[in-house]
Amino acid sequence: MASLQHSQEIKGAKVLMVGAGGIGCELLKTLALSGFQDIHINVAAVIGVNIGLMGINETAIAVVSWGSGSDGFGSIGFKVSFVCEMAEMIRSVGTRYVMIINKLAFVMETTEKQGDGLPYLEVIDMDTIEVSNLNRQFLFRQSHVGQSKAKASVARDAVLRFRPHISITPYHANVKDSNFNVNFFKQFKVVLNGLDNLDARRHVNRLCLAAEVPLVESGTTGFLGQVTVHVKGKTECYECQPKPSPKTYPVCTITSTPSKFVHCIVWAKDLLFAKLFGDKNQENDLNVRSNDSCSSSENKNNVFERSDDEDWEQYGRRIYDHVFGYNIELALSDEETWKNRTKPRPIYSRDVLPDKMTQQNGNADKTDDLSPASAMASLGLKNPQDIWCLMENTRVFLEALKLFFMSRKKEIGNLSFDKDDQLAVEFVTAAANIRAASFNIPLHSLFEAKGIAGNIVHAVATTNAIVAGLIVIEAIKVLKKDGCYRYGSIFSKINENWFVLNHMQHLCRMTYCLEHPSKKMLLMPVEPFEPNKSCCVCSQTPLSLEINTHRSKLRDFVEKIVKAKLGMNSPLIMCGLALLYEVGDDLEKDMIENYTANLEKVLSELASPVTDGTMLTVEDLQQEFTCNIYIKHREEFDEEKEPDEMVLSGWTQAPPEKKDDKTSIGNGASTSKSLPTEPMDAQKDIDVKEILDGTASPGKKRKLPEFSEGCSPDQSNDADETMNHKKIQKLDDDDDDLVMLDHWGKDTSKKQRSQ
Ligand SMILES: Nc1ncnc2c1ncn2[C@@H]1O[C@H](COP(=O)(O)OP(=O)(O)OP(=O)(O)O)[C@@H](O)[C@H]1O
Numbered sequence: 017m018a019s020l021q022h023s024q025e026i027k028g029a030k031v032l033m034v035g036a037g038g039i040g041c042e043l044l045k046t047l048a049l050s051g052f053q054d055i056h057i058n059v060a061a062v063i064g065v066n067i068g069l070m071g072i073n074e075t076a077i078a079v080v081s082w083g084s085g086s087d088g089f090g091s092i093g094f095k096v097s098f099v100c101e102m103a104e105m106i107r108s109v110g111t112r113y114v115m116i117i118n119k120l121a122f123v124m125e126t127t128e129k130q131g132d133g134l135p136y137l138e139v140i141d142m143d144t145i146e147v148s149n150l151n152r153q154f155l156f157r158q159s160h161v162g163q164s165k166a167k168a169s170v171a172r173d174a175v176l177r178f179r180p181h182i183s184i185t186p187y188h189a190n191v192k193d194s195n196f197n198v199n200f201f202k203q204f205k206v207v208l209n210g211l212d213n214l215d216a217r218r219h220v221n222r223l224c225l226a227a228e229v230p231l232v233e234s235g236t237t238g239f240l241g242q243v244t245v246h247v248k249g250k251t252e253c254y255e256c257q258p259k260p261s262p263k264t265y266p267v268c269t270i271t272s273t274p275s276k277f278v279h280c281i282v283w284a285k286d287l288l289f290a291k292l293f294g295d296k297n298q299e300n301d302l303n304v305r306s307n308d309s310c311s312s313s314e315n316k317n318n319v320f321e322r323s324d325d326e327d328w329e330q331y332g333r334r335i336y337d338h339v340f341g342y343n344i345e346l347a348l349s350d351e352e353t354w355k356n357r358t359k360p361r362p363i364y365s366r367d368v369l370p371d372k373m374t375q376q377n378g379n380a381d382k383t384d385d386l387s388p389a390s391a392m393a394s395l396g397l398k399n400p401q402d403i404w405c406l407m408e409n410t411r412v413f414l415e416a417l418k419l420f421f422m423s424r425k426k427e428i429g430n431l432s433f434d435k436d437d438q439l440a441v442e443f444v445t446a447a448a449n450i451r452a453a454s455f456n457i458p459l460h461s462l463f464e465a466k467g468i469a470g471n472i473v474h475a476v477a478t479t480n481a482i483v484a485g486l487i488v489i490e491a492i493k494v495l496k497k498d499g500c501y502r503y504g505s506i507f508s509k510i511n512e513n514w515f516v517l518n519h520m521q522h523l524c525r526m527t528y529c530l531e532h533p534s535k536k537m538l539l540m541p542v543e544p545f546e547p548n549k550s551c552c553v554c555s556q557t558p559l560s561l562e563i564n565t566h567r568s569k570l571r572d573f574v575e576k577i578v579k580a581k582l583g584m585n586s587p588l589i590m591c592g593l594a595l596l597y598e599v600g601d602d603l604e605k606d607m608i609e610n611y612t613a614n615l616e617k618v619l620s621e622l623a624s625p626v627t628d629g630t631m632l633t634v635e636d637l638q639q640e641f642t643c644n645i646y647i648k649h650r651e652e653f654d655e656e657k658e659p660d661e662m663v664l665s666g667w668t669q670a671p672p673e674k675k676d677d678k679t680s681i682g683n684g685a686s687t688s689k690s691l692p693t694e695p696m697d698a699q700k701d702i703d704v705k706e707i708l709d710g711t712a713s714p715g716k717k718r719k720l721p722e723f724s725e726g727c728s729p730d731q732s733n734d735a736d737e738t739m740n741h742k743k744i745q746k747l748d749d750d751d752d753d754l755v756m757l758d759h760w761g762k763d764t765s766k767k768q769r770s771q
């Protein structure tokens with residue numbers, strides 16, 4: 017076993033962890049147990065720790081949970097393995113865990129002295145513990161669920177029970193709060209991210225750059241995960257490469273020609289659910305169809321309004337018949353559309369569920385007021401994994417609609433789909449299935465539909481554990497940057513299929529996992545990329561913005577560019593020396609009035625006009641991030657492709673790809689280095705050489721479906737492809753590709769509200 021002594025560089029290192037969720041909990045546990053020892057803090061140890069702590073056996077691998085987990089924003093994803101491979105691994109090396117756990121236990125005993133070189137950990141997390149966290153965030157228990165205690169402090173208390181002398185300072189806060197400024201970040205030797213959204217990741221990246229503190233970034237999505245290291249001036253920053261665009265679908269695919277279940281889900285939640293239960297005044301593409309209505313029996317403006325003489329049952333059936341029957345008939349009348357497509361069939365409620373069966377449809381009136389309304393409960397449907405038949409979907413649809421209006425009346429008009437809202441999920445599942453039946457698309461269970469609707473990739477505890485182990489390995493290397501690289505390589509063979517490969521003689525690396533254990537490797541270190549010279553965040557390269565300066569207001573610029581695209585929190589905008597806009601707590605009243613008035617002015621009509629050729633300076637004081645934007649006036653924009661009427665360029669453009677370099681990877685595309693066809697420096701290491709004998713290329717990059725624009729069929733992408741296990745396996749069967757992840761748009765509003 018390697019030395020039990022802390023090296024000089026690591027002794028008492030002050031470490032900041034951001035996020036105490038899936039990865040964060042594993043990380044805290046690993047850091048606390050290892051005390052940053054340069055021993056076998058590797059995958060085996062981490063998994064062993066997991067299993068040991070939990071007292072769970074090989075079924076640990078079955079810990080696949082609800083919850084979106086982390087989103088893979090850490091840049092690029094890679095496949096770790098499948099359940100069976102992992103289960104096999106755990107079975108075959110079970111006893112070694114005990115050994116490793118024993119080693120760790122031994123380490124714990126010998127180093128268990130206050131302040132004896134253990135790292136000082138500070139943990140920031142803004143969330144409280146939810147039931148859905150329990151199956152993979154092992155520091156939390158049922159009793160912790162609720163709003164009273166925050167994740168960071170519960171995690172701390174749990175760790176202190178088995179590591180009493182370690183110093184952990186928890187913060188129940190948003191890392192974007194102003195007190196976590198550059199000075200705060202400067203106290204740390206390394207920052208470790210266990211976050212789940214792009215916004216927070218970008219923010220931390222900027223603060224780390226400004227404070228010149230190395231950042232170890234990570235992400236997992238199901239069986240995929242990655243760890244990357246970002247050191248100012250030496251490696252690329254988290255934002256050096258563009259991130260994939262959010263998944264969208266052409267409007268006409270959703271409203272008229274769905275071909276996949278995900279299209280039906282999007283229709284059900286973003287159109288029908290929004291129309292019935294959301295803001296009535298909002299533009300909604302369901303109107304495209306509904307307003308075409310010329311049926312004499314239907315008042316075309318009021319299709320979705322209930323008339324006074326209708327009961328909820330009648331109302332529900334009328335909506336049903338309108339959207340699944342009448343609208344489909346209307347669509348069928350456009351013969352051109354169906355020339356090369358399978359025609360949908362109109363579905364009317366009476367054909368599926370005769371009127372006389374209505375009375376049997378649920379017992380909403382008898383529902384216990386204290387329990388949250390559930391159509392499944394009132395219909396006696398128990399298993400969320402069952403695929404309901406058309407009649408059951410119809411019953412759920414009508415029952416859920418009735419329950420919304422009867423027991424959640426106050427919320428009607430303000431609702432938007434929430435994956436944690438059982439009744440909403442029931443309604444959307446049923447509606448999507450009825451539409452799917454109409455379009456000859458296979459139906460799905462509520463469990464699957466919830467996954468697709470909520471953009472959920474089932475989190476795998478073991479992937480988090482592996483990634484946490486890799487974070488610690490990288491953090492050790494970062495901390496030892498001035499020391500001698502005396503480790504050589506650490507190589508652990510876990511079993512025939514599983515290997516952990518690590519080269520400690522390099523400062524830091526990105527680590528990838530390969531999908532198949534072919535060539536005896538699953539985890540693979542890769543030399544980090546150099547900073548992207550055109551990155552506006554770490555290289556301060558100016559950007560250019562095409563915008564109609566006679567039409568766009570300063571507000572549009574602030575919302576769509578400064579906040580959404582540049583991720584600034586507290587922006588300050590200058591045109592030459594004139595201050596156009598500023599955010600801050602200490603502003604005087606007349607300044608606030610002036611800025612508010614400016615927001616409503618079109619750019620060219622500001623006191624300091626912003627016109628073609630103007631250079632704007634945008635600054636975020638908290639992030640210490642400044643960016644110059646060169647304005648180019650443009651008259652017209654493509655409505656479909658450029659709906660914002662603004663085109664920002666310069667930074668998000670990936671550098672030109674080398675012609676002969678098809679394997680480049682990174683946060684979307686490589687800046688300077690490509691994924692090597694062999695692990696770095698394999699030949700330098702004897703252990704590695706032995707194992708790598710015959711190692712082949714780790715595989716080429718799999719390009720994910722592009723951002724979907726326009727209206728031609730089959731342009732939509734496969735959001736659902738990664739959402740369920742069946743589909744994951746389908747991908748896996750293909751080859752040894754690396755797979756890039758793109759999980760955008762994780763809704764953080766829930767978290768912000770819970771503060
Ligand atoms: N701006 C932020 N400041 C502090 N903590 C944040 C911020 N954004 C996200 N986090 C934290 O990062 C953690 C991410 O953990 P994880 O990916 O496991 O998600 P989760 O919210 O715990 O579970 P799930 O979303 O899967 O239900 C969460 O605990 C979340 O509170």
Ligand SMILES: [Zn+2]
Nearest residue numbers: 253256551554
């Ligand atoms: Zn950068």
